[in-house]
Amino acid sequence: EAACGPQSGxxxxxxxxxxxxQQHTTAWDGPTTGPKASPGKLVVYVAQDMRNGGVLGVSQGVQSAAAAIGWKLKIIDGVGTVAGRVSAINQAVALKPDGIVLGSVDAQEEAAAIRAAAQQGIKIVGWHSAAAAGPVQDPPIFTNVTTEAVNVAKVAAAYALQTTNCTAGAVIFWQSGDAIGIKKAEMMRDVIKACGTCKVLDYVNTPLADTAARMPQNTTSLLQRFGAGWTVGLGINDLYFDFAAPALRTAGVASSGPPRFISAGDGSVAAFDRVRSGSYQIGTVAEPLHEAGWQLIDELNRALAGQPPSGYVAPVHLVTKDNIQFDGGPKNIYDPDNNYERHYKAVWGSTAR
Structure with a gap:
């Protein structure tokens, strides 16, 4: 960033x-104290859509953590529809579990069903159920686990500055009706605008559900409009680049760009592949999906023991070609090398397997 000169604000x-x-994650900065494992609980993971890589990755972490703490786990898939999510929560409540984990199920959309579950004494935790980390008052969610969306966006945009020596010509891809996504997109736009020698060329609202249909045409038309002036594509999710990359290839753009892509979440398998091979995408801000699953089980254990949430928020991590060999990168997932499983088992005590 030296070429960017001294910067402020x-x-x-x-x-x-x-x-x-950008650093390799080896130190554990999460909780080291907390209640011992409450034995023999039943937990239900309500998934927004198990086809979503983030939701699936968190479910795998929840599974291994539940086994370690000695709890039974059932997974119910909301199959990506509102009706499916309502039905999944209702099925979960009918099982009379001790706890429910919401996997990317929006708290406000499902407020009535969540309130009904809480009224029966079921403890509820969420992953990406609200825009901010921490407790949700209404509907009552003991705590919401997520990285800070604003910091994710700052890191993605800063990498656009660093890799262009503060000359970024950026196009930002986002979607309306998505509180977390909008927050990320607006912050990326703010950072690019705050860099006096950078430009926001376009701010493109494209629903993630329509990327297959829209992104090839979007990409071709942006190339025609901006040519080599388009140096960076920033997206709220890697999915945009699944369809933009082939369109660039078809247009004869070299895999090293320009443009080059950076995603503000969540670190899909395809994104890891592109970053590793240097194929248009140079960075993804990946969520620690398995670690989040362990945190969710730990938070439920705190709720069941009548203790407050841990307050832990995982630090933001950018996967690039320079660090992809660490932290789960070879397995196409961001899984920090900080021994989180061992630390959580130590908190839960001797009953933990």
Missing amino acids: LVADSLALLATA
């Missing part, structure tokens, strides 16, 4: 976050 703040986000 938002740009300096974002570049500082980026420096930390």
Whole structure:
């Protein structure tokens, strides 16, 4: 970032976050104290859609953590529809579990069903159920586990600055009706605008559900409009680039770009492949999906023991070609090398397997 010159305010703040986000994660900065394992509980994981890589990855973490703490787990798939999610929560409540884990199920959309579950004394935790980490008052969610969306966006945008020496010509891809996504997109736009020598060329609202149909045409038309002036594509999700990359290839753009893509979430398998092979995408801010699953089980154990949530928020991590050999990268997932399983088992005590 030396070529960017001295920076202040938002740009300096974002570049500082980026420096930390690019490091190999070895130190555990999560909880080291908490209640011992409550034995023999039943937990239900209600998935927004098990086809979604993030939702699936968290479910795998929840599964291994539930086995370690000695709990029974049932997974119910909301199959990506509102009706499916309502039915999944109702089925979960009917099982009379001790706890429910919401996997990317929006708290406000499902407020009535969540309130009904809470009224029966079921403890509820969420992953990506609200825009911010921590407790949700209404509907009552003991705690919501997520990285800080604003910091994810700052890191992605800062990497656009760093890799273009603060000359980014950026196009930002986002979708309406998605609180977390909008927050990320607006922050990326703010960082690019705060860099005086950068430009936001376009701010493109494309629903993630329509990427297959829309992104090839979007990409071709942006190339025609901006040519080599389009140096960076920033997206709220890797999915945009699944369909933009082939369109660039068809248009004869070299895999090293420009443009080059950076995603502000969540680190899909395809994104890891592109980053590793240097194929258009140079970075993805990946969520620690398995670790989040362990945190969700730990938070439920705190709720069942009548203790407050841990307050832990996992730090933001950017996967690039320079660090992809660490932290689960070879397996196409961000899984920090910080021994989180061992630390959580130590908190839960001797009953933990």
